Amino acid sequence: MARSLMLDAIDRSEEGGQWDLIIRAGKGWFDLHLRDLWRYRDLISLFVKRDFATFYKQTAFGPLWYIIHPLFTTVVFTVIFGKVARISTDGVPPFLFYLAGNVSWSYFANCLNETSNTFVKNAAIFGKAYFPRLTVPISVIIINLAKFGIQLILFLGFYVYFIAAGSSVRPTFLILLLPVLILQMAVLSLGTGILISSFTTKYRDMIYVMTFIVQLWMYASSVVIPASLIPERYRPIYMLNPMASVIELFRCAFLGQGVVNAVYVGISWAVTLVALFGGIILFSRVEKSFMDTV
Amino acid sequence: MPRTVIKVDGLSKQYRYGVIGHGTLYKDIESWWARLRGKEDPNVRITEHVGPGLDGEWFWALRDVSFEVQQGEVLGIIGRNGAGKSTLLKILSRVTTPTKGVAKIKGRIASLLEIGTGFHPELTGQENIYLNGAILGMTKAEIRSKFDEIVDFSGLEKFIDTPIKRYSSGMYVRLAFAVAAYLEPEILFVDEVLAVGDVEFQKKCLGKMEDVAKEGRTILFVSHNMAAIRSLCRRTILLDKGELLMDSATNEAVAYYLGQNLVEGAVASKADIEQRMEGKINRRNPSVRFRRIALLDQNGVPKNSFDSDKDIIVSITFECLRAVRNLHVMVSVVDENNFPILFTQNVDDSTITTNFYQLDRGVYDASCILPGNTFGGRRFFLTVCLVNLKTEHVTVKKILEFEVKFQGYNNSYGESGDVFFRPRLKWMMRPVDGERLSIHQR
Numbered sequence: 001m002a003r004s005l006m007l008d009a010i011d012r013s014e015e016g017g018q019w020d021l022i023i024r025a026g027k028g029w030f031d032l033h034l035r036d037l038w039r040y041r042d043l044i045s046l047f048v049k050r051d052f053a054t055f056y057k058q059t060a061f062g063p064l065w066y067i068i069h070p071l072f073t074t075v076v077f078t079v080i081f082g083k084v085a086r087i088s089t090d091g092v093p094p095f096l097f098y099l100a101g102n103v104s105w106s107y108f109a110n111c112l113n114e115t116s117n118t119f120v121k122n123a124a125i126f127g128k129a130y131f132p133r134l135t136v137p138i139s140v141i142i143i144n145l146a147k148f149g150i151q152l153i154l155f156l157g158f159y160v161y162f163i164a165a166g167s168s169v170r171p172t173f174l175i176l177l178l179p180v181l182i183l184q185m186a187v188l189s190l191g192t193g194i195l196i197s198s199f200t201t202k203y204r205d206m207i208y209v210m211t212f213i214v215q216l217w218m219y220a221s222s223v224v225i226p227a228s229l230i231p232e233r234y235r236p237i238y239m240l241n242p243m244a245s246v247i248e249l250f251r252c253a254f255l256g257q258g259v260v261n262a263v264y265v266g267i268s269w270a271v272t273l274v275a276l277f278g279g280i281i282l283f284s285r286v287e288k289s290f291m292d293t294v
Numbered sequence: 295m296p297r298t299v300i301k302v303d304g305l306s307k308q309y310r311y312g313v314i315g316h317g318t319l320y321k322d323i324e325s326w327w328a329r330l331r332g333k334e335d336p337n338v339r340i341t342e343h344v345g346p347g348l349d350g351e352w353f354w355a356l357r358d359v360s361f362e363v364q365q366g367e368v369l370g371i372i373g374r375n376g377a378g379k380s381t382l383l384k385i386l387s388r389v390t391t392p393t394k395g396v397a398k399i400k401g402r403i404a405s406l407l408e409i410g411t412g413f414h415p416e417l418t419g420q421e422n423i424y425l426n427g428a429i430l431g432m433t434k435a436e437i438r439s440k441f442d443e444i445v446d447f448s449g450l451e452k453f454i455d456t457p458i459k460r461y462s463s464g465m466y467v468r469l470a471f472a473v474a475a476y477l478e479p480e481i482l483f484v485d486e487v488l489a490v491g492d493v494e495f496q497k498k499c500l501g502k503m504e505d506v507a508k509e510g511r512t513i514l515f516v517s518h519n520m521a522a523i524r525s526l527c528r529r530t531i532l533l534d535k536g537e538l539l540m541d542s543a544t545n546e547a548v549a550y551y552l553g554q555n556l557v558e559g560a561v562a563s564k565a566d567i568e569q570r571m572e573g574k575i576n577r578r579n580p581s582v583r584f585r586r587i588a589l590l591d592q593n594g595v596p597k598n599s600f601d602s603d604k605d606i607i608v609s610i611t612f613e614c615l616r617a618v619r620n621l622h623v624m625v626s627v628v629d630e631n632n633f634p635i636l637f638t639q640n641v642d643d644s645t646i647t648t649n650f651y652q653l654d655r656g657v658y659d660a661s662c663i664l665p666g667n668t669f670g671g672r673r674f675f676l677t678v679c680l681v682n683l684k685t686e687h688v689t690v691k692k693i694l695e696f697e698v699k700f701q702g703y704n705n706s707y708g709e710s711g712d713v714f715f716r717p718r719l720k721w722m723m724r725p726v727d728g729e730r731l732s733i734h735q736r
Contacts, residue, residue, distance in 0.1 A: 019301075019398040023385060043428040050425055054416045057457075128408045129429050130388040291390045292309060
């Protein structure tokens with residue numbers, strides 16, 4: 001028995017040594033070929049360059065759109081939720097409160113919307129060439145960082161203006177965690193996006209459901225209603241939504257107000273990582289056979 | 295000893311006709327709910343109830359295909375549309391997965407299922423070279439080191455900073471092929487990408503492929519262009535309805551495939567002939583080429599079926615692309631196994647003088663008459679050859695098929711005459727003196 005196992009192992013190692021690539025029918029759950037992804041890193045950067053260049057060439061106003069969108073939404077929120085509905089903003093000027101929420105939310109939402117389209121949008125290329133499919137959603141996450149950067153500058157502009165005008169908002173040491181927050185949004189949107197994109201290969205409905213889900217998700221993510229308004233009892237459930245914690249942290253970092261708690265941050269990261277691994281596993285399962293169904 | 299670099303074992307791919315799933319979540323849930331309650335699935339197609347099994351909806355695009363490829367070998371893959379050629383390459387390129395079987399590959403692969411994959415119209419030629427190169431598996435550094443050669447090969451130096459949406463389709467193809475040409479993998483899969491661009495460029499691409507093959511790389515080459523297959527591959531596999539029908543020397547596989555693939559009707563056009571021509575052919579500098587081969591009856595009407603008592607006219611139109619010193623037009627009649635039955639050539643005829651085999655540039659017509667009352671009642675095939683002595687031998691094997699219907703002679707009623715020849719020959723009968731009685735007594 002032991003001998004045969006040993007022979008088996010030798011057999012396998014020989015096989016592994018002789019062949020660089022073995023194509024077989026099985027759909028392994030953990031066959032993620034992340035090493036391939038590293039080999040194709042140049043492709044990721046070229047996808048980023050492509051999207052950047054084409055965006056500039058195709059739109060008249062270019063990056064101006066990135067400013068118009070959150071600004072417009074923030075003005076609407078300020079009027080409707082701030083002035084009409086009078087929802088509490090934890091003592092922070094409503095405009096700044098909603099702008100902070102919108103800017104961080106829009107990075108997540110843009111990434112999610114674009115990555116969830118991966119298979120359907122790239123079916124033509126995917127059908128004609130092999131490269132790790134994950135390069136596409138990853139490049140989307142990166143290109144959106146540029147948009148986020150522009151919007152962050154917009155936010156900082158108003159932020160400085162409000163402080164200069166005598167507002168009581170102050171940054172906290174949490175501002176040092178900004179890169180971690182951005183990383184978490186990137187990871188979460190990548191994970192959720194590829195998870196959904198895997199479903200869209202089978203169910204086209206998902207594309208329409210997505211826009212709807214993203215809308216609802218926003219209202220459950222502290223963009224409009226601060227977590228402090230959620231009753232204490234329900235807060236752990238509310239905080240299962242990783243974006244709620246991210247946005248609270250973001251506000252707390254810049255505006256000094258927000259529900260921040262190590263347990264909630266831990267929960268939020270746990271959910272984020274589950275989404276990422278679930279997404280990658282499902283994605284790499286689908287990427288092998290989706291050409292037959294799309 | 296040559297090393298096996300590709301080993302394909304029992305590779306199969308099953309596809310499903312029509313819709314896979316119902317495409318919408320609602321209907322899938324509806325079906326699932328119905329099954330759960332033990333009711334009939336409302337979304338099942340009628341055929342599934344009637345048919346003997348669910349298998350009717352499935353078909354094998356590839357079935358139990360096995361072969362090996364040695365390092366440095368250029369393997370041709372031929373077959374009709376839908377034979378599974380592209381499916382095979384797609385599986386080996388990892389665009390899709392097999393349903394059964396294993397393929398093992400040793401070495402760095404590049405796969406050209408199309409050229410210009412991922413080209414973006416808004417990007418410049420240069421940007422697209424990088425993008426396309428990376429999609430095909432090159433790193434930026436590799437592309438950078440070959441960039442000048444790629445641009446040079448494409449011949450688009452002046453337009454390299456122009457967005458390719460302003461390119462003509464010809465320029466687009468040239469750029470796309472140039473990138474592909476400088477891939478330097480150990481194993482290359484090519485699917486019918488030479489079928490684009492003008493003739494001049496196709497020749498250039500074919501030349502490049504030949505160079506690559508000479509460098510000892512392994513190539514799997516799918517094409518409908520038999521001339522290209524012949525000039526590139528020594529060994530060819532023939533697929534038919536997903537199965538491996540033949541794995542042999544290129545000439546054999548191609549001949550078999552073309553034999554399967556006779557030109558229908560009694561006239562072979564220039565395109566038909568060019569796809570099937572073989573022999574000693576100079577592609578870069580052609581001297582003689584067929585224009586048309588036809589089987590005609592006495593009235594000049596194209597026909598595939600002749601009465602045995604009527605003449606069959608083999609009409610051959612050819613072109614001399616330059617002055618030719620010693621030209622022979624040859625016609626063979628062969629059987630279904632390619633066994634030669636009859637051979638004839640224009641210079642046999644003493645009335646054809648030197649004037650007719652020293653030809654100027656131009657188009658000529660040659661015809662020969664296969665006289666009536668010669669053949670038996672069966673099927674025959676026509677092989678034609680155009681020889682420019684010491685320069686080119688252009689052969690088209692089994693290009694046309696014809697049938698002879700034996701009409702019978704005086705007293706041969708009902709005989710099918712299924713022999714190669716059933717000519718009306720001269721017979722002599724005479725009595726032998728003094729033996730008449732003994733014949734009668736027997």
